[in-house]
Amino acid sequence: MTSENRDQHKPASQPTGLRTRVETRAMTALHMIHKWSIEHPYVIISFYLAVIISSVIAIRFFMPRRFMPYVESPMVGVVTMMPGLSAQEMETYISKPIEEQLVNVKNLHYIRSTSQDGFSIVSLEFNYGTDMKKALFDVQSLMNVIQANLPTTGANLKPSWVLAIDPLNLPILSLSVTGDYRWDKVKLREFVDNDVVNRLKTIPAVYSVVPFGGYKRQLQVIVDRDKLAAYKLSILDVKNAIDKYNVRRSGGVLTHGANESIVRIDTLAQDPETVLNYPIASVSASGAITPMAPSSSGGMGGMGTGSSLTGVGSTFDRTGPQSSAPTAGLAFPNPTPAGGTGKFEQPKIVYIRDVARVVDTHWERRSAYHYMRHGKVVESIEVSVVQDPAASSAKVVPSVMKAIRQLEQENPGVKFDVAYDNAHFVGILFKNMFEELGIAIVLTAIAVLFFLGEWRGTLIALITIPISLAMAIAGLGALGMTLNSGTLIGLLLSIGRLVDDSIIDIHAVERHMRMGKDPKTATIDGIAEVRLAVIASTLVLVLALVPLLFSGGIVQLMFVELVWPIILALLSSMLVSFTLTALLCANLLRPHSELEGERSRWFYRRVLGPFQNMLGRMEGGYARIIRWMLKHRFSNMTRVLATVIIGFAFYYMIGSEMMPLADVGQAYGVLEMAPGTSFAEAERATRALERIIAKYPEIEKASIEIGTETMFESFSPFYTGYSMPQVNGAMMMLTFSDKDERKRNIWQIIDAIHEEAIATIPGIRRLQIKEMGSDVMA
Numbered sequence: 001m002t003s004e005n006r007d008q009h010k011p012a013s014q015p016t017g018l019r020t021r022v023e024t025r026a027m028t029a030l031h032m033i034h035k036w037s038i039e040h041p042y043v044i045i046s047f048y049l050a051v052i053i054s055s056v057i058a059i060r061f062f063m064p065r066r067f068m069p070y071v072e073s074p075m076v077g078v079v080t081m082m083p084g085l086s087a088q089e090m091e092t093y094i095s096k097p098i099e100e101q102l103v104n105v106k107n108l109h110y111i112r113s114t115s116q117d118g119f120s121i122v123s124l125e126f127n128y129g130t131d132m133k134k135a136l137f138d139v140q141s142l143m144n145v146i147q148a149n150l151p152t153t154g155a156n157l158k159p160s161w162v163l164a165i166d167p168l169n170l171p172i173l174s175l176s177v178t179g180d181y182r183w184d185k186v187k188l189r190e191f192v193d194n195d196v197v198n199r200l201k202t203i204p205a206v207y208s209v210v211p212f213g214g215y216k217r218q219l220q221v222i223v224d225r226d227k228l229a230a231y232k233l234s235i236l237d238v239k240n241a242i243d244k245y246n247v248r249r250s251g252g253v254l255t256h257g258a259n260e261s262i263v264r265i266d267t268l269a270q271d272p273e274t275v276l277n278y279p280i281a282s283v284s285a286s287g288a289i290t291p292m293a294p295s296s297s298g299g300m301g302g303m304g305t306g307s308s309l310t311g312v313g314s315t316f317d318r319t320g321p322q323s324s325a326p327t328a329g330l331a332f333p334n335p336t337p338a339g340g341t342g343k344f345e346q347p348k349i350v351y352i353r354d355v356a357r358v359v360d361t362h363w364e365r366r367s368a369y370h371y372m373r374h375g376k377v378v379e380s381i382e383v384s385v386v387q388d389p390a391a392s393s394a395k396v397v398p399s400v401m402k403a404i405r406q407l408e409q410e411n412p413g414v415k416f417d418v419a420y421d422n423a424h425f426v427g428i429l430f431k432n433m434f435e436e437l438g439i440a441i442v443l444t445a446i447a448v449l450f451f452l453g454e455w456r457g458t459l460i461a462l463i464t465i466p467i468s469l470a471m472a473i474a475g476l477g478a479l480g481m482t483l484n485s486g487t488l489i490g491l492l493l494s495i496g497r498l499v500d501d502s503i504i505d506i507h508a509v510e511r512h513m514r515m516g517k518d519p520k521t522a523t524i525d526g527i528a529e530v531r532l533a534v535i536a537s538t539l540v541l542v543l544a545l546v547p548l549l550f551s552g553g554i555v556q557l558m559f560v561e562l563v564w565p566i567i568l569a570l571l572s573s574m575l576v577s578f579t580l581t582a583l584l585c586a587n588l589l590r591p592h593s594e595l596e597g598e599r600s601r602w603f604y605r606r607v608l609g610p611f612q613n614m615l616g617r618m619e620g621g622y623a624r625i626i627r628w629m630l631k632h633r634f635s636n637m638t639r640v641l642a643t644v645i646i647g648f649a650f651y652y653m654i655g656s657e658m659m660p661l662a663d664v665g666q667a668y669g670v671l672e673m674a675p676g677t678s679f680a681e682a683e684r685a686t687r688a689l690e691r692i693i694a695k696y697p698e699i700e701k702a703s704i705e706i707g708t709e710t711m712f713e714s715f716s717p718f719y720t721g722y723s724m725p726q727v728n729g730a731m732m733m734l735t736f737s738d739k740d741e742r743k744r745n746i747w748q749i750i751d752a753i754h755e756e757a758i759a760t761i762p763g764i765r766r767l768q769i770k771e772m773g774s775d776v777m778a
Helices: 003-009 016-024 029-037 041-062 085-101 132-149 185-200 225-230 235-245 271-278 302-313 393-410 424-450 455-478 485-514 519-549 553-578 580-588 602-631 633-651 679-693 744-760
Strands: 075-081 109-116 121-126 161-165 173-181 207-210 217-223 247-255 258-265 279-281 289-291 348-351 358-360 367-373 376-387 414-421 668-671 700-706 728-738 762-770
Touching: 003 580, 029 519, 029 553, 029 580, 041 455, 041 580, 075 085, 085 109, 085 121, 085 132, 121 132, 121 289, 121 762, 132 161, 132 217, 161 302, 173 185, 173 393, 185 217, 185 358, 185 376, 217 225, 217 235, 217 271, 225 235, 235 279, 235 289, 271 358, 358 668, 367 414, 367 679, 376 393, 376 414, 393 414, 414 424, 414 700, 414 728, 424 455, 424 485, 424 602, 455 485, 455 553, 455 580, 485 519, 485 553, 485 580, 519 553, 519 580, 553 580, 580 679, 602 633, 668 679, 679 728, 679 744
Parallel strands: none
Antiparallel strands: 075 121, 075 161, 109 121, 173 376, 173 414, 207 376, 217 358, 247 258, 279 289, 279 348, 367 376, 367 700, 668 728, 668 762, 700 728
């Protein structure tokens, strides 16, 4: 645009110096950016449409959704189990030696231990920001040396286990599995251990699938003490026989002419009949006892095993009641001559069936799972799904449920019920947060309408603010960040500054239009006039926030999810004001001379007009206050200093916490009975606690694990740090109804349950119920 065209829209009385100064501004780069954007509308519109599409794709397909930002736990645990040792012995012989050696691990912040009867856990906390994979490896390497110095107690010794401690690694999904009359309890547990676990572990982002409770199959050998004594055998002979013959391995190769065959020894305990036919020992006519043993020491037995098989087949004629005994790979004793007669007698082979009976049943119950729904308890089997630490339950849970529905169709009679679903709470969070974003944008538009007094400016703000947010979300996706409460709060906080940018630009354009300029010229001059100030304020805010991204430790980990959205939103808003705001102002805003008809309408006369007059009076009053402050500088400075002093005084009266408490409708509970309590007694106490919980209709579901299964066989490989599974304890996940549907908050219900349980259930050592999801450690 030439200076001659610009001068046509200026008042005739404008001074020459001012005209020259404006003409000089028209040649700056800021003017050229706005001018180019206005003259190339299709390029600008296409660019921002691409931004919107990119942000939608990022939200829908790439950005994980989480309740809270993931902060890697800096803790590692060393678990040692030695049944039979007291708590004092575990402390003396296990916990203390491990502690004394692990203090040499690099970047260790502190170390502590907990010792109980037969159990020890040593917890190591590292500095935040430490490479935890390397720290875990360092601890494992050092434990290989420490393990050799721990006391050996024979069969009771179990190797120490090094594992990550992560309070956030609770299951994202707990399923209750039941079966109808076609499924007995043992068969159902085998189905869960094999089919369900294997199917779900193939789903991307599923870290572990953990079954719990039910009845695990076991072949029990019940020995007759009198029959053992008659054969002069002990129960250890029976145990050794089972250990030796419960095998499946290669027996070598048999070659006959042009043919060659592989021989295999298969006496694995598949059913009671196989175990009954295991030989224990041979008893000669003179009463000598010779233990039976496999002919090969294992592995690829070479040709020796093959030749032994041939010898067995050609030497003995197996007839009579012992003909069903397994012969493959077994070394039977040679016949011995009867005393002085010169005749050979066959030794008697003693089998398991001669001294015991075998029952196909289940393990001794040391664990149970109860699923409570609206006060009704169902004993079932739990399937817990643990996702990868940085994954999104909102994406993992639907994939898991799809596989579950397929399993139900393939296995009639099996039913899966959702006992706990973290994705449900994440869905509520995002629903509420997106509603808040929408409400914030609408309220912003209303505020702009009242303060500007013109609907076109409101429309511009309604377009530019969401587009700035969309560009910020696309940037978050490019940085590999997740959508969580931290990033959404950051976007909410940035809306205030986005409104400032829109109002400043629109107000500047309107001011230049009052000078008589056409919309295009007013847009170029007005936005360029305020742009340097906006750029400077934006950069100052960004520079003030950037140090939080590099502060290190827990501060950086906590604020990175909050700061990046604000920075990206500020930069996006600056770019939008350079381009899209200029394009919209130039095409939507109208000169004041064309707005007289609109101002005569009732809405402007009754609502907007009076509000604009009130703003005018407020500006006049503000101007008088400023003049008074400039005239009375000492009084003004005294006021400022008093405000600062009072502010710092109140700072020490305000409490502090990492995150505020929040009622999100979920809680985690731990019940621990007194040491020495049996599983049956712990289950009775848990049932009493369930009856108390059932009194509160606000609790919709409860997923309750009672007892433990051997050495974490059915527990998450990530230890949460809340408690260790013990035979005398229980752990529970409670799901409450939405807080808007309850008259009582979650803490009132938790406190009431805790008070009644402690007063009415004897033998409780610890009962802890804590709300979840309100802070980074939940």
